[in-house]
Amino acid sequence: MSAFVTTLVLAITLYTLPHDVHWMPVTGKGVPSGATYAIVAGKAHPPPHKSGAIRGMCDVLFRYRFPDGFVYPWHVNNEYDIYTVLKGTLVIGFDKSHAASAERALPAGSVMQGLKTEPHYGRAVGETIFDVFEPCAL
Numbered sequence: 001m002s003a004f005v006t007t008l009v010l011a012i013t014l015y016t017l018p019h020d021v022h023w024m025p026v027t028g029k030g031v032p033s034g035a036t037y038a039i040v041a042g043k044a045h046p047p048p049h050k051s052g053a054i055r056g057m058c059d060v061l062f063r064y065r066f067p068d069g070f071v072y073p074w075h076v077n078n079e080y081d082i083y084t085v086l087k088g089t090l091v092i093g094f095d096k097s098h099a100a101s102a103e104r105a106l107p108a109g110s111v112m113q114g115l116k117t118e119p120h121y122g123r124a125v126g127e128t129i130f131d132v133f134e135p136c137a138l
Contacts, residue, residue: 016040021063030073038063040131058136066090066124074121081132083112088128093121 026035042060066072066088074096083090085106092112095102098121105125106112 014041023065026064026072032070034067035070035072036065058134060134062132062134064128064130064132066122066128068124068126068128070124070128072122074119076117076119077115078117079134080114080116081134083110083115083130083132085110085128085130087126087130089125090128090130091123091125093123094118096121 021038021040023036023038025033026037040061040063042057063086068088083106085108087108089108090106090110091103092106092115093099093103096119104112
């Protein structure tokens, strides 16, 4: 492929409208039902593991939707992520027994980076929608 054609391919503007988002259930060990996610940008290779996790990808933008009161169980991401809260409040907790003093509330408009090696859980206050970007390089 010529450099000109490659440049044209990379310069295409893509749009994802709300009705184009394909929501799938969030699954995994100990994850309660009710939450959904979508891949809104990037390519998802390889397919999700049996646990529901998608690992080993980068430069992918995921969108998550947690219903009010949803609690994602204690876990470690093992990947550096950038979170942007679009709606509701995402609460990140750093105490396995869910002590309120070890929680950080992220209202809509908040951005958080990290959580690669920190054990944590997440919960939603109000319907909470947030994006998670997994970059290839920092």
